[in-house]
Amino acid sequence: MPVSIPNLDSVTLHYFENCMGCAACAPSCPYYYVDKHYAPVEKAEFLREILRKKYTISGRLAGRLVGAKLPKSEEDFKKLMVFAYRCANCGRCYTTCPYGIDSGAMVNRLRQVLSSAGYAPTLLRQLSAMEKEGGYVAAARKIWEDFLNTAQAPVEKKSARVLLMVSLGDILISRQAVLDAVTVLKSVGEDFTLPGRPLGVFPPVGYTLGDLEAARAVVAEIVKYVESLSPQIVVILNGCYTYSYFRFEATNILRRKFGFKLLHISELLAEYLKSGRLKLKKLGIKVVLQDSCQLARRGGVVEEPRRVLEACADVLDVKHSGRDVECLGGGAGIGILSRQISDELVKALGATVASSDWERQFLEKLERDYEKATAKRIKILKDVDADVVVALCPFALEALKRGGVEAEHFVSFVAKALW
Amino acid sequence: MEILEFSLFVLFPAALAIFALGASYRLFRYVFLYRKGVYIHRDSSFAFKIKSLVLSFLRPTSFNLRTKPMEFVFGFMLMHAIGLIPLIFLLAQHIAYIEAIIPFYGLLWPLAIPISPITGALTVTSPVGVKQVETLWGPLTIVLNGDFLAIFAILGATYKSFAKIYERFKGHKNVRIGDLLIWPLLLAVLITGWLAAHHTPSGDIVWYRTMLGLHIAFAALFVAVWPFTKFFHFLWGYWYGKLHEWYDMAIKRGV
Numbered sequence: 146m147p148v149s150i151p152n153l154d155s156v157t158l159h160y161f162e163n164c165m166g167c168a169a170c171a172p173s174c175p176y177y178y179v180d181k182h183y184a185p186v187e188k189a190e191f192l193r194e195i196l197r198k199k200y201t202i203s204g205r206l207a208g209r210l211v212g213a214k215l216p217k218s219e220e221d222f223k224k225l226m227v228f229a230y231r232c233a234n235c236g237r238c239y240t241t242c243p244y245g246i247d248s249g250a251m252v253n254r255l256r257q258v259l260s261s262a263g264y265a266p267t268l269l270r271q272l273s274a275m276e277k278e279g280g281y282v283a284a285a286r287k288i289w290e291d292f293l294n295t296a297q298a299p300v301e302k303k304s305a306r307v308l309l310m311v312s313l314g315d316i317l318i319s320r321q322a323v324l325d326a327v328t329v330l331k332s333v334g335e336d337f338t339l340p341g342r343p344l345g346v347f348p349p350v351g352y353t354l355g356d357l358e359a360a361r362a363v364v365a366e367i368v369k370y371v372e373s374l375s376p377q378i379v380v381i382l383n384g385c386y387t388y389s390y391f392r393f394e395a396t397n398i399l400r401r402k403f404g405f406k407l408l409h410i411s412e413l414l415a416e417y418l419k420s421g422r423l424k425l426k427k428l429g430i431k432v433v434l435q436d437s438c439q440l441a442r443r444g445g446v447v448e449e450p451r452r453v454l455e456a457c458a459d460v461l462d463v464k465h466s467g468r469d470v471e472c473l474g475g476g477a478g479i480g481i482l483s484r485q486i487s488d489e490l491v492k493a494l495g496a497t498v499a500s501s502d503w504e505r506q507f508l509e510k511l512e513r514d515y516e517k518a519t520a521k522r523i524k525i526l527k528d529v530d531a532d533v534v535v536a537l538c539p540f541a542l543e544a545l546k547r548g549g550v551e552a553e554h555f556v557s558f559v560a561k562a563l564w
Numbered sequence: 565m566e567i568l569e570f571s572l573f574v575l576f577p578a579a580l581a582i583f584a585l586g587a588s589y590r591l592f593r594y595v596f597l598y599r600k601g602v603y604i605h606r607d608s609s610f611a612f613k614i615k616s617l618v619l620s621f622l623r624p625t626s627f628n629l630r631t632k633p634m635e636f637v638f639g640f641m642l643m644h645a646i647g648l649i650p651l652i653f654l655l656a657q658h659i660a661y662i663e664a665i666i667p668f669y670g671l672l673w674p675l676a677i678p679i680s681p682i683t684g685a686l687t688v689t690s691p692v693g694v695k696q697v698e699t700l701w702g703p704l705t706i707v708l709n710g711d712f713l714a715i716f717a718i719l720g721a722t723y724k725s726f727a728k729i730y731e732r733f734k735g736h737k738n739v740r741i742g743d744l745l746i747w748p749l750l751l752a753v754l755i756t757g758w759l760a761a762h763h764t765p766s767g768d769i770v771w772y773r774t775m776l777g778l779h780i781a782f783a784a785l786f787v788a789v790w791p792f793t794k795f796f797h798f799l800w801g802y803w804y805g806k807l808h809e810w811y812d813m814a815i816k817r818g819v
Contacts, residue, residue: 173631245809393816
């Protein structure tokens with residue numbers, strides 16, 4: 146099957162040719178503790194083999210002898226699928242690499258290659274197509290209407306100061322947190338609005354499977370809708386890739402700046418707290434904050450959630466926090482493929498999880514590896530004498546609960562402390 | 565023409581020409597492939613930018629020390645920090661030779677490292693004749709000398725060679741064919757240099773000139789393949805990588 150190989154720009158060229166193979170990055174990856182061959186350097190090497198074949202003279206002439214190889218057989222692609230979906234793109238390997246190589250970005254490009262050849266998890270492919278074509282809106286109309294009835298908040302109000310960007314995924318797996326965010330916004334007297342429909346499923350799902358065209362279409366459509374409402378600030382609840390993608394990549398993808406400012410809910414609450422609009426009472430609870438990789442390491446949102454939590458709880462220290470946070474392994478679509486969340490998506494949208502026996506086995510193995518990948522971090526969190534772990538990322542929250550940790554969404558925790 | 569003269573007057577100039585062409589090719593690719601992005605940077609202070617620049621370089625080192633101490637000691641400290649880098653760029657004999665090609669390189673003479681802890685004399689066959697190295701390093705010369713640094717670098721490079729072979733044996737993909745070629749080359753440069761400096765295996769002048777010729781020949785090969793191998797990280801990949809990461813993470817994202 147023909148594959149589409151990513152173009153080189155100066156950054157990709159650097160990631161491609163300047164890896165020394167020192168494997169210093171290896172211990173930074175949660176999947177390395179599942180299998181040593183899941184080290185970031187090794188996963189990225191699969192893409193390097195493909196790039197060598199296309200972009201180097203030695204690769205074209207000497208092929209495998211110099212580590213240049215294009216996937217050809219079904220077995221080749223299936224093997225690549227296993228490695229490509231053992232990366233949460235958390236970015237820790239990027240900052241621990243002595244050469245500043247973002248192996249997560251390389252693995253995402255590997256997913257692009259796979260996707261171009263028709264290899265991607267069925268569920269992600271379906272969600273991406275639904276997101277791109279808008280099919281999820283009609284499919285989830287009842288869920289959305291039920292949410293709006295419960296929320297009792299302004300909907301599609303033009304020129305509100307704040308638009309709460311709610312996706313279908315937020316409603317399905319963090320419904321209470323979204324409702325709590327609405328409660329907080331009402332309590333501070335914010336001029337805000339909800340969208341008239343869910344904005345994407347987990348936008349952009351296309352990013353998780355390497356379908357850049359779908360990701361671009363979804364981002365363009367959501368930005369167009371948001372701009373039609375003219376808010377000053379768009380607030381994202383999802384602390385995973387949706388935040389970092391819209392905050393730092395979307396402008397480059399659409400090649401223009403937007404007419405609104407984009408914040409994560411924790412940034413907005415920190416602003417309220419600083420200005421005195423948000424008044425919180427001490428709950429007398431010891432908490433530990435599980436930072437989100439995409440917010441803290443790839444997004445620079447480190448202090449804001451801490452400041453808010455410190456106003457209502459005793460925040461305990463835990464090692465590897467802030468920008469050095471250890472990932473729970475559910476980013477970049479892996480959390481979406483986990484049984485708990487995929488079951489919700491199947492129920493809400495009628496999506497299919499697996500289309501073949503091989504894919505069923507692939508997902509079962511991924512589920513087991515995902516659980517093992519979370520174990521190291523969960524042990525560290527359990528060792529801290531906290532009453533509850535507060536998480537900002539919905540996939541982290543699911544992983545923590547699955548691991549038997551008392552965990553709560555950041556917004557829900559803060560909502561409890563409202564005066 | 566004996567090997568010393570051949571290495572000095574044919575191989576090394578040829579290697580420098582190949583190096584210049586190769587390095588230019590490598591660098592210009594980055595210029596031509598550059599695409600300006602459209603980003604909204606997070607505001608941050610000047611002090612934050614400087615601090616994060618320093619941390620970008622330090623973070624991998626401290627992480628490596630915590631997670632892979634053997635790699636840190638042999639790969640980073642012995643081979644790089646107190647092995648190859650001072651040896652290549654500050655050994656008095658090397659300064660003398662490089663100064664003959666690039667005159668301003670002589671500015672580094674005050675930092676020159678003698679070849680042995682016992683004597684600071686340059687060898688009589690060096691292009692500058694007999695000269696005493698006036699080292700700034702004082703008592704540190706006990707360690708900062710060609711003998712010791714070469715041993716550190718040989719230990720580090722040997723460790724890396726065996727580590728790579730072991731990793732290859734274990735089926736790790738991060739060991740590439742290039743590793744199996746360049747590590748022996750690096751060791752050949754180091755060992756012939758050390759043997760020449762010690763007039764080994766024989767004190768005979770013919771043996772000495774042969775060994776020095778081999779050392780320079782291997783060094784010429786090292787210089788010629790420099791832009792086309794992972795050795796180039798010292799001149800480009802390392803600096804570009806960390807500066808890009810700093811821009812991406814600190815300047816753009818405020819991390």
